[in-house]
Amino acid sequence: MRCPPLEVFTPSRREECGIFGIYGHEDASKLIYFGLYALQHRGQESAGIAVSDGNRLRDYKNMGLVSEVFREEILQSLRGYLGIGHVRYSTTGSSLLSNAQPFVVFHGREYYAIAHNGNLVNAVELRRDLESQGAIFRTTMDTEVIMHLVARNLKYGLEEALIRALQEVRGAYSLVICTRDKLIAVRDPMGFRPLCLGKLHDAYVVASETCAFDLIEAHYLRDIEPGEILIIDHNGMKSVFPFPTTDSRYCIFEFIYFARPDSRIFGQNVYLVRKRLGQLLAKEYDIDADMVMPFPDSGNYAALGYAEASNLPFEMGIIRNHYVGRTFIQPSQNMRTFAVRVKLNPVKELIRGKRIVLIEDSIIRGTTTRTRIHTLRQAGAKELHMLVSCPPHRHPCPYGIDFSTRGELIAASHSVEEIRDFIGLDSLGYLSLEGLLEATGARCRNHPYCVACFTGDYPIPCEAELQKDCFEK
Amino acid sequence: MRCPPLEVFTPSRREECGIFGIYGHEDASKLIYFGLYALQHRGQESAGIAVSDGNRLRDYKNMGLVSEVFREEILQSLRGYLGIGHVRYSTTGSSLLSNAQPFVVFHGREYYAIAHNGNLVNAVELRRDLESQGAIFRTTMDTEVIMHLVARNLKYGLEEALIRALQEVRGAYSLVICTRDKLIAVRDPMGFRPLCLGKLHDAYVVASETCAFDLIEAHYLRDIEPGEILIIDHNGMKSVFPFPTTDSRYCIFEFIYFARPDSRIFGQNVYLVRKRLGQLLAKEYDIDADMVMPFPDSGNYAALGYAEASNLPFEMGIIRNHYVGRTFIQPSQNMRTFAVRVKLNPVKELIRGKRIVLIEDSIIRGTTTRTRIHTLRQAGAKELHMLVSCPPHRHPCPYGIDFSTRGELIAASHSVEEIRDFIGLDSLGYLSLEGLLEATGARCRNHPYCVACFTGDYPIPCEAELQKDCFEK
Amino acid sequence: MRCPPLEVFTPSRREECGIFGIYGHEDASKLIYFGLYALQHRGQESAGIAVSDGNRLRDYKNMGLVSEVFREEILQSLRGYLGIGHVRYSTTGSSLLSNAQPFVVFHGREYYAIAHNGNLVNAVELRRDLESQGAIFRTTMDTEVIMHLVARNLKYGLEEALIRALQEVRGAYSLVICTRDKLIAVRDPMGFRPLCLGKLHDAYVVASETCAFDLIEAHYLRDIEPGEILIIDHNGMKSVFPFPTTDSRYCIFEFIYFARPDSRIFGQNVYLVRKRLGQLLAKEYDIDADMVMPFPDSGNYAALGYAEASNLPFEMGIIRNHYVGRTFIQPSQNMRTFAVRVKLNPVKELIRGKRIVLIEDSIIRGTTTRTRIHTLRQAGAKELHMLVSCPPHRHPCPYGIDFSTRGELIAASHSVEEIRDFIGLDSLGYLSLEGLLEATGARCRNHPYCVACFTGDYPIPCEAELQKDCFEK
Amino acid sequence: MRCPPLEVFTPSRREECGIFGIYGHEDASKLIYFGLYALQHRGQESAGIAVSDGNRLRDYKNMGLVSEVFREEILQSLRGYLGIGHVRYSTTGSSLLSNAQPFVVFHGREYYAIAHNGNLVNAVELRRDLESQGAIFRTTMDTEVIMHLVARNLKYGLEEALIRALQEVRGAYSLVICTRDKLIAVRDPMGFRPLCLGKLHDAYVVASETCAFDLIEAHYLRDIEPGEILIIDHNGMKSVFPFPTTDSRYCIFEFIYFARPDSRIFGQNVYLVRKRLGQLLAKEYDIDADMVMPFPDSGNYAALGYAEASNLPFEMGIIRNHYVGRTFIQPSQNMRTFAVRVKLNPVKELIRGKRIVLIEDSIIRGTTTRTRIHTLRQAGAKELHMLVSCPPHRHPCPYGIDFSTRGELIAASHSVEEIRDFIGLDSLGYLSLEGLLEATGARCRNHPYCVACFTGDYPIPCEAELQKDCFEK
Ligand SMILES: Nc1ncnc2c1ncn2[C@@H]1O[C@H](COP(=O)(O)OP(=O)(O)O)[C@@H](O)[C@H]1O
Ligand SMILES: Nc1ncnc2c1ncn2[C@@H]1O[C@H](COP(=O)(O)OP(=O)(O)O)[C@@H](O)[C@H]1O
Ligand SMILES: Nc1ncnc2c1ncn2[C@@H]1O[C@H](COP(=O)(O)OP(=O)(O)O)[C@@H](O)[C@H]1O
Ligand SMILES: Nc1ncnc2c1ncn2[C@@H]1O[C@H](COP(=O)(O)OP(=O)(O)O)[C@@H](O)[C@H]1O
Ligand code: SF4
Ligand code: SF4
Ligand code: SF4
Ligand code: SF4
Ligand SMILES: [Mg+2]
Ligand SMILES: [Mg+2]
Ligand SMILES: [Mg+2]
Ligand SMILES: [Mg+2]
Known part of the structure; x- marks a missing residue:
């Protein structure tokens, strides 16, 4: 459904x-x-x-x-x-x-x-x-x-x-x-x-x-x-x-991205769950690289887990600006990477010539990630491998998380390879559903989580009209 | 009622x-x-x-x-x-x-x-x-x-x-x-x-x-x-x-005070109606004085009519400040007449020793008028006679004019003499209801106006509960 | 000079x-x-x-x-x-x-x-x-x-x-x-x-x-x-x-326009001086008209004096908006008289068919006055005669009054007839210098006032360079 | 001096x-x-x-x-x-x-x-x-x-x-x-x-x-x-x-704290210098602990270097709030740790029972650090060891860094032991001056850096009066 x-x-x-x-x-x-x-x-x-x-x-x-x-x-x-x-x-x-x-x-x-x-x-x-x-x-x-x-x-x-x-x-x-x-x-x-x-x-x-x-x-x-x-x-x-x-159906995306890492929700601390996501990513993907780096801050904790489990050095070579305000002057025309650079700026001296595993919490539309990868290429990165700490987002959420403000779902209509190419990566891997659930301590068969945006199995059916809309679009 | x-x-x-x-x-x-x-x-x-x-x-x-x-x-x-x-x-x-x-x-x-x-x-x-x-x-x-x-x-x-x-x-x-x-x-x-x-x-x-x-x-x-x-x-x-x-019941108070003088409402221009109010005041009150003066701006037009009809000189000896803003610093303690003086300031040199007929559109609570009169006394006025271009406001309005923000109705519980003393006037006169209606061109018997706040005759009865409230208070 | x-x-x-x-x-x-x-x-x-x-x-x-x-x-x-x-x-x-x-x-x-x-x-x-x-x-x-x-x-x-x-x-x-x-x-x-x-x-x-x-x-x-x-x-x-x-040289323009009418400056009250300006205008100009009207508020007091001395009825048929704010939306294209109407709006019912004497304090550039006259013509005025309560402004002021923000001086380069035509008046008269001085109680010969913007006789010579500039421009 | x-x-x-x-x-x-x-x-x-x-x-x-x-x-x-x-x-x-x-x-x-x-x-x-x-x-x-x-x-x-x-x-x-x-x-x-x-x-x-x-x-x-x-x-x-x-005298404190980690100044990238500060701290201090943690963000990069060199797990268990605004409501009385918690909040579930090496860039007044340590104790930390990525700040800076807005210098009048006790740590260590200089690639004897706030050797003498003031205070 x-x-x-x-x-x-x-x-x-x-x-x-x-x-x-x-x-x-x-x-x-x-x-x-x-x-x-x-x-x-x-x-x-x-x-x-x-x-x-x-x-x-x-x-x-x-x-x-x-x-x-x-x-x-x-x-x-x-x-x-x-x-x-x-x-x-x-x-x-x-x-x-x-x-x-x-x-x-x-x-x-x-x-x-x-x-x-x-x-x-x-x-x-x-x-x-x-x-x-x-x-x-x-x-x-x-x-x-x-x-x-x-x-x-x-x-x-x-x-x-x-x-x-x-x-x-x-x-x-x-x-x-x-x-x-x-x-x-x-x-x-x-x-x-x-x-x-x-x-x-x-x-x-x-x-x-x-x-x-x-x-x-x-x-x-x-x-x-x-x-x-x-x-x-x-x-x-x-x-x-x-x-x-x-049955309970806790929104698993709260753990992945939305909640604060210092919060305890659904009986567990978010930071620790995220770290396990990274550890399980390491179990699923073994990449030959020089270092692991998160897109801060949402990727930080899974990246820590990945680094720990993979034994690759952890670096924080993408710097998050402390003063990103709300109201804003339009950039000049030549400032093409402005939209991401105003928030995240890579440390060129660290990145140049390196093979890097990047950890991202999730990919929704893919366009921002693409520009971020572009700035890393400009900084001279040699190889860029991205691991995402959840499965591909293929389905909209009717229960209160608005992916549409985070863009259309690229994974709804594109294969992982197509996404990798669109973003400009050397490789791209997503955490499996099993891994995701395991990180929360749950089993695949019998778990209290909603995972509908990954699987399409909606725990509460949507309105007839909504579904119709759905299929027509 | x-x-x-x-x-x-x-x-x-x-x-x-x-x-x-x-x-x-x-x-x-x-x-x-x-x-x-x-x-x-x-x-x-x-x-x-x-x-x-x-x-x-x-x-x-x-x-x-x-x-x-x-x-x-x-x-x-x-x-x-x-x-x-x-x-x-x-x-x-x-x-x-x-x-x-x-x-x-x-x-x-x-x-x-x-x-x-x-x-x-x-x-x-x-x-x-x-x-x-x-x-x-x-x-x-x-x-x-x-x-x-x-x-x-x-x-x-x-x-x-x-x-x-x-x-x-x-x-x-x-x-x-x-x-x-x-x-x-x-x-x-x-x-x-x-x-x-x-x-x-x-x-x-x-x-x-x-x-x-x-x-x-x-x-x-x-x-x-x-x-x-x-x-x-x-x-x-x-x-x-x-x-x-x-029957129509146009709110006559729109003419007296509320509408802009350059507007045409209920088929007539407000300025001209107000001028006639003043002319009719002159018919009702003949005062031996040196000059006529309005409280600007609401009294201006009736004052013009009064001056014209009475042949007394018209003066504008109370100056309205052009820059009365909204947000405001509290005055110091010694600034006792501040509240009115910030808006209206008398021309002392004109007023000193004069017998003055003051024209006001209406008196609601009487307190502001009282302080205004006080500043005129300070300026050395010899006699202060006030004429009001409508009858005494004795009844609340249930049809959309909120007198309560203009204060409680002093005339509901006080005689004209008491009001005169409270305000500190040498004499006080109100326009008669007949005069008011005549100024609009209407007859007392058969007119299209609501005059309930003067007479208490409400063209539309209020709710039982409201009335009860009324009598109990 | x-x-x-x-x-x-x-x-x-x-x-x-x-x-x-x-x-x-x-x-x-x-x-x-x-x-x-x-x-x-x-x-x-x-x-x-x-x-x-x-x-x-x-x-x-x-x-x-x-x-x-x-x-x-x-x-x-x-x-x-x-x-x-x-x-x-x-x-x-x-x-x-x-x-x-x-x-x-x-x-x-x-x-x-x-x-x-x-x-x-x-x-x-x-x-x-x-x-x-x-x-x-x-x-x-x-x-x-x-x-x-x-x-x-x-x-x-x-x-x-x-x-x-x-x-x-x-x-x-x-x-x-x-x-x-x-x-x-x-x-x-x-x-x-x-x-x-x-x-x-x-x-x-x-x-x-x-x-x-x-x-x-x-x-x-x-x-x-x-x-x-x-x-x-x-x-x-x-x-x-x-x-x-x-010798003293008090700026006479403070009386004419700048100071507040309720102020006493240079030993005299401004309101009373302005009223005398109007009385002296009446001595200099006898106009056959239905009424006298000021451009409020700067013309108010001279208009009162003029009405008193000429025995013409005094009216306030141009209404000054109480809420003219500073920051402002640009008007739509069809709102041609917007710039003046937003501040002053004529009372059509009063003006229609009337022969009017308008009192203005001074004319600097003439353009605003012109649009104001246009709105009075639209309102149906029959004759429009303007009297100005000072002589023509022909010279800049080097002593602190910036006429340039009130525009260039139309009278510096145009005759009274030309100005009358430019503004669109039936007649135009300025108060004489003698009248101006008399209104202050001074004599033409021996007075304590600066009148340089009318006469060009500067009580303090300007710098050589300034003068040079002057002639070159 | x-x-x-x-x-x-x-x-x-x-x-x-x-x-x-x-x-x-x-x-x-x-x-x-x-x-x-x-x-x-x-x-x-x-x-x-x-x-x-x-x-x-x-x-x-x-x-x-x-x-x-x-x-x-x-x-x-x-x-x-x-x-x-x-x-x-x-x-x-x-x-x-x-x-x-x-x-x-x-x-x-x-x-x-x-x-x-x-x-x-x-x-x-x-x-x-x-x-x-x-x-x-x-x-x-x-x-x-x-x-x-x-x-x-x-x-x-x-x-x-x-x-x-x-x-x-x-x-x-x-x-x-x-x-x-x-x-x-x-x-x-x-x-x-x-x-x-x-x-x-x-x-x-x-x-x-x-x-x-x-x-x-x-x-x-x-x-x-x-x-x-x-x-x-x-x-x-x-x-x-x-x-x-x-001789050149580059302010070494720009590297330690002030400059952005993604900047290149004085010929070197700040991130990399800071990482070396941490590596050299590890050479100077060998601590038996469960993990290394920075006070984010200023401690991040030295902490990474320390973790790498010490082989202790790196954690980010103190979360920096993304929305710390400027204008601010005063907290209620019972919110005692508010001043630091509004910016940094520990992840209790991670910290409880742990022996932690904390990396801080520098200690100026010591009071903020003290409250931060208090919140970590509240979160149940077992041992708290702090390493500072520069020597003690003992002297004011006359060349443009205002320590006074960061507070008075605690190290000017207190021993390391006294500071440790004041802050409430199990142990406290500062990087040596040699280590600091080595991290920049310089030698102790012949280096282009100002280090006056650590040593008191001012490369440019201050004014006599300033010095007098100095000693008198
Ligand atoms: N816009 C920025 N983006 C990223 N890092 C910054 C920015 N501004 C300052 N920094 C770095 O952040 C550190 C200061 O941040 P933090 O420790 O959170 O604040 P505090 O000034 O309270 O110590 C400094 O070391 C500085 O190098
Ligand atoms: N705060 C004030 N209260 C009353 N009158 C004032 C005030 N400020 C200025 N005036 C008077 O108002 C006149 C200017 O008002 P007005 O003619 O409406 O504006 P404009 O400057 O556009 O001519 C001046 O003659 C001045 O004496
Ligand atoms: N924008 C306006 N322009 C001109 N006159 C107005 C405007 N708004 C209200 N008026 C008139 O001004 C009078 C109120 O002004 P005034 O007497 O100064 O204030 P108050 O409300 O304190 O009595 C009313 O009679 C109303 O007709
Ligand atoms: N106030 C906060 N303090 C610390 N972390 C936060 C705060 N708010 C959100 N987060 C965490 O930060 C991450 C989002 O930050 P970031 O990745 O920089 O932004 P974006 O939303 O653009 O991905 C989320 O994973 C969330 O858990
Ligand atoms: S569909 Fe996804 S985002 Fe929505 S509640 Fe379920 S898990 Fe959360
Ligand atoms: S009661 Fe008075 S104010 Fe109310 S509508 Fe009637 S006339 Fe107007
Ligand atoms: S020239 Fe003299 S009178 Fe004219 S504005 Fe200047 S100071 Fe006043
Ligand atoms: S004393 Fe020298 S090293 Fe210390 S902050 Fe000042 S300039 Fe920098
Ligand atoms: Mg993010
Ligand atoms: Mg009023
Ligand atoms: Mg004016
Ligand atoms: Mg810091």
């Missing part, structure tokens, strides 16, 4: 995101700020915070990095002891401010703020139903669909309404919800996206990754479990598991 | 606003920009534009003045040949960005942008109904209520859906709506707020006031009539009048 | 400016801020403040309006009890930040901040001398020349150094200087530019115009006299008059 | 800086922009560009990063085919805009822009002389002193004036100067700071480091030699060596 991305109004319907929640700390907005700061890599487009002081909800969100969106005075105006925050991935749309989260709704005398990481596969369908019943949508976000479903069931109480709503949606969702006096955290039954629970003195915190706990000096308690609805209020913490049990 | 303002979530539920629409000009967003620029006095809090190129809707809105919100590049990205714009009045709320208009919704494959000037009196009621049917609200705006009602009826087609929706709402609304390929303009059956139709070459334009036409060099065709729904698309222009006919 | 502007590096060497100084108030920077705020009309390009706490000098300046340049936190960092401020006129140059004032220099362990309003006529000559002795210049400002001359004489002590420096310069200069513990105010021997002394409790204040005193609630003591050097320190106030006495 | 920093007016008189120059490219300002972008690590406080089109000089500078200071439109207004740029190191001063470079002066009809990297040791003395001759200073920069000296000699022509000026100054200076039609690059006789020459098609470029050439795709020709004055104009390139020959 194959399932491509569908673009309705905005350039990208699926976004990676980072979410954070806190209950029971008088400095809630400041701690959410720092939590988001640590989760910034999960989304650079917009940032938002909503807090409640038990009486009133206050929220603020805008386009930009966390450090750009918030100033001390804004945080001070966001008084409250519980709240949630959200960062969203960068897309190219110009005025998508209305899509920024948390999504806030008023209903009766009550309000609800909700922040979502993931992507629903039946959102279009649900939306159509809701619209036919007169619902109106101000955004193109799945979050709004969820909120509509909740609202329709509020007569049963919030908890029951949430359960009924989530029983209708299919896909990936890690959610944090803030009401007047409750913090709720939810993870979908398959647990695609990570969500962790921590403690900071008397306060509870919830975050996409544990790196957010480290910065605020909270400690990690456990993961929110797949299918768990966790409700925190003045009575303490309570969990419900209203969904039928099912 | 009395009707005070009700504050639900935001500090002010009723806002004056300015709206603008255009159909059939390739430079739509730029012309909307300039239209809003000319309508800036109707709202300084936020500005927004939504345009359609027949295929896609693009919108942008933010807090701030029109000239602050938009830059050339934003306008260029807002490509389209039809669209609408909105400016909103300044309130004190910190993060009311989500309340900025145009309000945009997606429904099915269609989208709708809507901008509203006015205030509904049954919004709370309607909202409660809608919520009990599962509707969710992201804002506290009446506009969202209207859009929900429309959405629920879209199966009947947009025109019919709009009619059915508007049949449920009561209150003041001048609306512009932009769909993929239609511009719609609506004025409520009583026509509280102004709305004008103009032409610019082949394009049609709609605006709250004609001053917006002057700037873009469009010419005025006619007013959108009370109860009219005007639909402009590639087939041309079409009007429907789906509501039972009723 | 004729004397045109000379442009060396920057587009405009002569700028109008506003200056302010204070001694003896712990909130010095805040009061300077408000003083500059009130003097904003004297310069909109840049603003700067320098203060001393007796030990250290702190300064801040930037491009922009006073309210844009300073924020609360900047003012708080500018701690001190004495200091000076400066606003500079808007020119088109892009990066003239280095020309912003106060000009601060370090010398030995001492520092000096200086702010200047006026223009020297021998600056180029002095600069050449100084450069030949090795001096370097970072700006194109006369202020830097003065500071160099002072520095060369510091061995004689500051007071004596200042006297020696000023004995070398010729031209117009009103100066405020702030050292570690002194405030010094200077006015050139002819007193071209205004400079007033006031008191605020125990503190002394100095400002270009008294309107700056009104805002901070200081009271006016007297003018700094032509040729006076006033030194204020912990010993109190001390005056020296080191220059040979000479 | 010892020599501490002297602070006159601003918090820091010595700044590291980056300079760039170009001659002969029509897109000069854009290429300077990108050159500065690549040199951003040499200064983050302010950025400036000055260009000439052969006729007029245009410049722009402001506080902030290169990408913040310049926008496309500013660069477009900076038209020219030759020019220079400058970035300055971050200090805490609030309004030091006037100290931003390039420093521009006007002299006669000519202008000069100059940008400086380094620090003069006789600036105070020279300044005093100049002031006694009447010179005035607007900044506290050495650059202004140089420019004064040049100006005094301009009668001999620019080249000769420059030579005479530089014969009077002592200290470190790499300069780029832009006149109407010439680009001049100068390096002091001992060559403290790097300065490289490159070519881009027909244009010549000069930069502090070669990484600036890589980004614009220019190629490296050679270093500007110590004592060389290189003049580029339409006649081509010309070199003069007016100073008596002397």
